[in-house]
Structures are given as structure tokens and as C-alpha cells.
Amino acid sequence: MKKHIVFKKPEAMTDAVTHYCAGCGHGIIHRLLSEVIDELGVREKTIGVAPVGCAVIAYDYWNFDVTEAAHGRTPAVATGIKRALPTRVVFTYQGDGDLAAIGTAEIIHAANRGENITVIFVNNGVYGMTGGQMAPTTTVGQATATTRKGRAVKRDGFPLKISEMIALLPGARFLERTSVHSPKEILKTKRAFKKAFEIQIKGEGFSMVEVLSMCPTYWGLSSVDSCKRIEQEVTKAYPLKVLKG
Amino acid sequence: MTAKPRKTPQRRKKERKNAKRILITGNEACGEGAIQAGCKFYAGYPITPQNELTAYMSKRMDEVGGVFIQAESELAAISMVFGASVTGARAITSSSSPGISLKQEGISYLAGCELPAVIVNIMRGGPGLGNIGPSQADYFQATKGGGHGDYHTVVLAPASCQEMFDFTRCAFDIADRYRTPVMMLGDGILGQMMEPITITHGRRTTDDGRRTKKWALTGCKGRKPNKIRSLLLKEGELEEFNRKLEKKYDLIRKKEVRFEKYRTEDAGVILVAYGTSSRIARACVNTLREKKIKAGLFRPKTLWPFPYEALKSLDKGKTRFLVIEMSAGQMLEDAMLAVEDKKRVHFHGRTGGGVPTEEEIAEKVLSFKA
Numbered sequence: 001m002k003k004h005i006v007f008k009k010p011e012a013m014t015d016a017v018t019h020y021c022a023g024c025g026h027g028i029i030h031r032l033l034s035e036v037i038d039e040l041g042v043r044e045k046t047i048g049v050a051p052v053g054c055a056v057i058a059y060d061y062w063n064f065d066v067t068e069a070a071h072g073r074t075p076a077v078a079t080g081i082k083r084a085l086p087t088r089v090v091f092t093y094q095g096d097g098d099l100a101a102i103g104t105a106e107i108i109h110a111a112n113r114g115e116n117i118t119v120i121f122v123n124n125g126v127y128g129m130t131g132g133q134m135a136p137t138t139t140v141g142q143a144t145a146t147t148r149k150g151r152a153v154k155r156d157g158f159p160l161k162i163s164e165m166i167a168l169l170p171g172a173r174f175l176e177r178t179s180v181h182s183p184k185e186i187l188k189t190k191r192a193f194k195k196a197f198e199i200q201i202k203g204e205g206f207s208m209v210e211v212l213s214m215c216p217t218y219w220g221l222s223s224v225d226s227c228k229r230i231e232q233e234v235t236k237a238y239p240l241k242v243l244k245g
Numbered sequence: 246m247t248a249k250p251r252k253t254p255q256r257r258k259k260e261r262k263n264a265k266r267i268l269i270t271g272n273e274a275c276g277e278g279a280i281q282a283g284c285k286f287y288a289g290y291p292i293t294p295q296n297e298l299t300a301y302m303s304k305r306m307d308e309v310g311g312v313f314i315q316a317e318s319e320l321a322a323i324s325m326v327f328g329a330s331v332t333g334a335r336a337i338t339s340s341s342s343p344g345i346s347l348k349q350e351g352i353s354y355l356a357g358c359e360l361p362a363v364i365v366n367i368m369r370g371g372p373g374l375g376n377i378g379p380s381q382a383d384y385f386q387a388t389k390g391g392g393h394g395d396y397h398t399v400v401l402a403p404a405s406c407q408e409m410f411d412f413t414r415c416a417f418d419i420a421d422r423y424r425t426p427v428m429m430l431g432d433g434i435l436g437q438m439m440e441p442i443t444i445t446h447g448r449r450t451t452d453d454g455r456r457t458k459k460w461a462l463t464g465c466k467g468r469k470p471n472k473i474r475s476l477l478l479k480e481g482e483l484e485e486f487n488r489k490l491e492k493k494y495d496l497i498r499k500k501e502v503r504f505e506k507y508r509t510e511d512a513g514v515i516l517v518a519y520g521t522s523s524r525i526a527r528a529c530v531n532t533l534r535e536k537k538i539k540a541g542l543f544r545p546k547t548l549w550p551f552p553y554e555a556l557k558s559l560d561k562g563k564t565r566f567l568v569i570e571m572s573a574g575q576m577l578e579d580a581m582l583a584v585e586d587k588k589r590v591h592f593h594g595r596t597g598g599g600v601p602t603e604e605e606i607a608e609k610v611l612s613f614k615a
Contacts, residue, residue: 045464047332050474059472065462067331067473070354073324076316080328080336081462083312084286088332088464106324109317 010034012043016060021128023223025180025213026055029122032186033093034062036193040201046089049078053095054128072103075110078117089200091118096135097127100162104136107166111206114171118196119208121163124215125234132218136160139237144218159237163210167243173205174245177238179212181230185240199245207245212238265444271409272297272436275365275429276305278413279337281446284363285311286336288325290318292344293377294433295367299339319344323351323364330360331473333461335417339365341433342383343374345391352426353392356490357475359460361420363413364398365429367436368571370598378598379433379521384575387430388549395487397494399427399501400548402519406440412546421458423497430548432571434521434600494550503546504555508534512541514610515559517580518569519545522601526569529606540610548576556583565613566590569601 009015012034020026037043043064050058052071059066069077074092082090099107099121110117126144127133133146137159141150151159167175174196178189189211196207212234214226221229269277276298279287287302299315306313312329316322322338329336340348345366355362368383370376387400399419401412409431416427462471477483508530509515518526523544533540543559543566545552560566566584568577568591577592584590593609595601 044466047462047464049328056476057478059474062470064465064470065472066470067328067462068354068358068476069327070324070350073321073327073351076321076324077328077331079314080286080288080325080330081332082328083314083325084329084332084334084336085463105317106321109321113314 010038012037012063014063021217023216028180032190042089049074049092051094051098053098075106079115082117093120096123096137100136100160111166111172112169114205118200121210122213123210124213126215126218174199174207175243177210181227263446268441270297270439271406273301274406274409275413276301278410280305282414282417284335284337286329286334288314288316288322289339292341294436295339295341319347323348326362330362331462333458337363341367341369342371349392353394355426356396358473359424362426363416368432376598381570382572400430402430402548404520404523407442410442432521498550502550502552504552505544507542509541512539514540514565516542516567522569529603551579553583568592570594
């Protein structure tokens with residue numbers, strides 16, 4: 001009898017067991033990315049650039065060519081790869097520290113040059129790998145390891161709306177902010193990924209998807225409550241919408 | 246890992262036949278050396294005194310269909326080179342002292358990921374913003390690390406515009422041969438002076454050398470995916486990798502030492518200098534010889550691996566060594582390591598953009614005789 005596959009591990013993922021915490025968004029986002037790569041049939045010409053952050057060993061989870069990058073320099077590494085091999089599909093996968101703190105210059109200039117790459121920006125408002133310190137995208141009042149009493153504007157500044165800033169650049173072709181806190185938003189994220197990669201494949205320029213993600217461990221919330229926090233709190237500072245294109 | 250053979254006589258003959266002679270700055274000669282090595286990727290940021298190199302690459306890369314990126318910073322540029330190198334492409338970046346400080350992180354990553362690349366440092370006065378005068382005060386940074394971790398960068402020290410061309414070309418071969426970053430250590434004088442050079446056309450510029458780089462990231466079609474990373478978290482894994490790097494560096498120490506001996510056979514005083522300092526020292530040797538003083542010059546062409554044994558072999562027991570640098574004394578320490586008898590190793594240096602003169606050096610040598 002012929003088997004009808006209704007669900008399987010994407011070809012673009014390895015069999016490795018991931019190290020992510022329960023309730024973390026990375027697992028979902030890795031999967032969505034991999035499904036899109038499979039569906040577009042580009043696994044064999046994809047080159048990914050992994051960040052420094054919780055997803056630093058993402059190259060163990062993806063079944064295609066991947067390189068590491070120095071913290072924040074990810075878009076610069078991707079620029080080098082794409083300019084050297086323009087026919088490959090090149091993406092970066094970055095957290096809020098990698099992209100919006102130490103890598104602020106690199107992301108802005110890669111977008112400004114209109115580099116034909118795709119950026120997956122995972123925004124969970126905290127530095128997971130190093131123990132839950134404040135991120136540029138930590139919301140006002142959010143408690144972290146370096147903002148025990150909650151982020152205070154006077155000392156710590158405002159949550160950085162980096163995607164809104166990048167959307168101002170003529171070199172940026174497509175920018176969308178999505179989330180993975182509910183099945184509906186997960187599907188939207190996948191559609192955004194697909195659109196972003198299609199734009200790269202068509203050679204139309206710089207594409208980026210910011211994905212609001214959960215960090216139950218350092219938000220001090222249950223997995224379910226973390227999803228609620230995104231819906232009720234985080235989206236107020238970071239509204240879900242197409243920012244450009 | 247074995248070293249590939251040097252050029253065959255037939256190849257040398259062919260190159261000489263197609264050679265061209267032009268007047269060019271050291272900076273541009275360096276850039277042309279990269280072009281003739283088949284390098285099609287340059288990323289850099291303007292900084293004096295190497296701006297001629299950046300500008301030259303923007304022109305030449307256009308002409309050969311290569312990539313030129315004026316990056317947002319030296320930090321970004323070295324990571325762009327990292328990215329290009331990851332795909333197997335020959336890639337180069339250039340800067341001057343403060344910008345090279347910025348690149349140290351990237352160089353450590355290149356070494357840790359075993360990626361070939363060429364980094365050009367046209368040294369200027371420091372520390373800090375310093376000045377735009379020539380300097381050799383980045384020797385420690387270049388040869389003793391610079392970036393974090395147990396690694397070495399192969400360091401080449403040209404002393405003429407011709408060597409700016411030749412050594413840069415050669416740097417890519419060394420980088421590819423050992424999968425390691427290679428640094429060209431010049432200075433402001435070398436970069437901006439003009440001399441006639443012979444351009445030999447080497448590797449065809451369409452040859453990207455990628456075919457032999459099985460480790461490169463080119464898209465996993467027809468093979469298992471490749472991974473480029475320096476993060477090794479499993480127990481013992483990083484130590485094992487460091488031992489592997491050590492073996493590589495031992496091989497480079499054995500095979501890639503380069504130096505020049507000038508009138509050293511009967512010399513009682515050996516001047517030890519590289520780069521621009523060696524040109525002044527060479528002139529001084531000739532002047533001293535005219536005065537019947539038996540002086541010679543030992544000129545390292547590789548600063549790492551440093552030619553310890555070759556230098557030591559010049560020691561006849563009472564030989565004096567005078568190290569000349571545009572620094573407060575950095576190569577001096579390696580010379581002392583080589584000779585071992587510190588009392589007979591002397592130093593004359595100028596720093597902060599100052600340049601040693603023949604007269605100063607001669608005066609120092611004459612003081613030995615007293």
C-alpha cells in the first residue's frame with residue numbers, strides 16, 4: 001500500500017537533536033526556514049551564515065553549507081559570500097545582539113548597499129546564550145540580568161527599532177516583522193520567509209524578516225505565557241507588519 | 246599537508262617572456278601583485294598611507310571583473326574577506342596600523358577556521374591615532390599574535406616596490422597551500438615611493454583556484470554539506486585542533502623561511518633590518534665597507550617564521566649585531582633569541598614616524614670599534 005507522507009523532517013535539516021530550551025522559538029524558525037529552502041528547491045545552492053548567540057551551532061542542524069561569523073559581522077560575511085558567488089542563495093540568521101547591538105553597522109550597510117541576501121532576524125528581546133542580559137530590543141520595564149529592576153529609559157535607552165530604521169534605506173527591498181507565538185503567526189512567518197528568498201532568487205535586493213520569538217528561560221515565564229507575552233506586550237513595541245515591499 | 250612545488254623553469258621562462266616594466270607606487274604594486282595572483286576580491290576602508298592601494302583595487306577589480314567593496318569599516322572588510330575566502334575565492338584586504346588593530350578579531354577567526362587570505366599593513370606611527378609617518382612598530386602585533394588565541398600569521402616583509410608586487414603574489418600561494426592568513430608588512434615609505442618594477446603575468450586571472458578547495462562552501466550539490474567554524478565545544482576537541490595548528494605552523498617554519506644575506510661572509514658587524522630600514526642599512530653597509538669596516542646586512546623577508554637559525558649562523562663568536570628598526574625595539578627581541586648572547590646584540594631605532602639615517606647607523610657601528 002502506498003504511504004502518504006503528511007509530515008516529515010525537511011531535507012534541509014539534519015538528524016541532530018537541538019539544544020534549544022523548551023518553548024524557544026529557534027526550533028520553529030529553523031524548521032520554517034528549512035521547509036522554504038526545500039520547497040524552493042535551493043538546498044544545494046544555499047549557504048547560511050550562523051550567528052553568535054543561542055543559534056551559534058545552527059550549522060549542526062542544517063543540511064547545507066554553513067559558516068560561522070564573528071559576532072555581528074554576519075552580514076559582512078554574507079556580503080563576501082554573495083559577491084564571490086552571486087548565483088548561490090545566501091542568508092544570515094541573527095539574534096538581537098548579533099544584529100542590533102554589535103552588528104548594527106554591518107546590517108545597516110549591507111542593506112544600504114542593497115546586498116542581494118536574506119536576513120532572518122530572531123528578536124526575543126534578551127541575550128540567551130550569555131545568561132539573559134539586556135538586548136537592544138528589550139522592552140521598557142523588562143527585567144533582565146543587567147536590568148534587574150526592569151529596563152529604564154534614562155539609564156538604558158529605548159528598544160531599538162532597527163527594522164524600522166532599515167526600512168528607510170532605498171537599498172532595502174523587503175522587510176517584514178512576523179512572530180512564532182501562534183499557529184497563525186507561524187504560517188505568516190513561513191510565507192514571509194518564502195517571499196524574502198524569492199526576492200533574492202529574482203535578484204531584487206536585500207530582504208529581511210524579523211521574527212518575534214519566545215525565551216521562556218530568561219523571560220521567567222512558562223512556554224504558554226511567553227507566547228501570550230509576545231501577543232500582548234512585545235507586539236506593542238514591535239508591531240507585526242510588512243515594513244517595506 | 247605537503248607544500249606544493251615551486252615554479253618550474255618552463256613557467257619562469259614563459260613569465261619572463263610576457264613581462265612588462267612600469268613605474269609604480271609600492272601600494273599599487275602590491276595591488277597588482279594580487280591581481281596577477283588571480284585575486285578577484287578586495288574589501289577595504291580608506292586610511293593613510295595606503296589609500297593608493299584601495300583606489301587602485303577599485304580600478305583594477307573593475308577591469309578584471311572582480312569584486313571591490315569599500316566597506317563601512319576595517320572590521321567589516323576583514324569579515325567580507327572571510328566570507329569570500331569561505332567560498333574558496335582568493336581575497337585581500339589592506340589597511341594601516343589602527344585599522345589593522347580592528348582586523349585582529351577577523352584574523353584570529355581566519356586562523357581558527359583555517360581560511361586563506363591576504364592582509365596588507367602599510368604601517369604608520371602609533372600608538373593610537375599616531376601620525377601618517379612610516380613605522381615598523383606593528384611587528385609584535387603581526388608576529389606575536391595580534392588577535393586572540395594560539396595562532397600565527399605568516400608575515401612577509403617587502404623592501405622594494407618589486408617585492409611589494411612579488412611577495413603579494415606569493416602570499417596567496419602560501420595562504421592557499423597552508424589554509425592560513427598571510428600578512429604583508431610594509432610601511433608608509435614603501436607604500437608611497439615609486440620604483441620601476443617588472444610585472445610577470447602569473448596565474449591566469451580566470452583561474453579562481455576553487456577546484457582544489459574541497460572544504461569551501463559553494464553549495465552542497467553533489468557532496469555532503471561543508472561547515473566552516475572555529476567553535477569546538479566538545480571535551481578535548483579544541484585542544485586537539487590547536488595541536489593540529491601547531492603541526493601546520495611547524496611545517497611552515499620548516500618550509501617558508503626567507504631571508505637575504507648581503508656581504509655577510511666576512512662581516513664582524515651584522516646589521517639586521519627589514520623593509521625600509523633594510524634599504525638604509527644596505528646603503529650604510531656599502532659606505533662602511535668603503536671605510537674598510539667589515540659590515541654586512543641580514544635581511545629577514547619572512548618575519549614569521551623568523552629566520553632564527555640563518556641569523557645565528559652568522560655569529561662567529563665575537564660578531565656584533567645591530568638591529569635597526571622604525572620602532573622602540575620589536576624585532577630586536579627575535580634577534581636576541583637567535584643570537585642568544587644579548588651583550589652582542591645592539592639596537593638603533595627611530596619611532597613615531599621617525600626614519601633612521603645612514604649617519605646615525607654608521608656612528609653606532611663606529612662606536613663598537615672604540
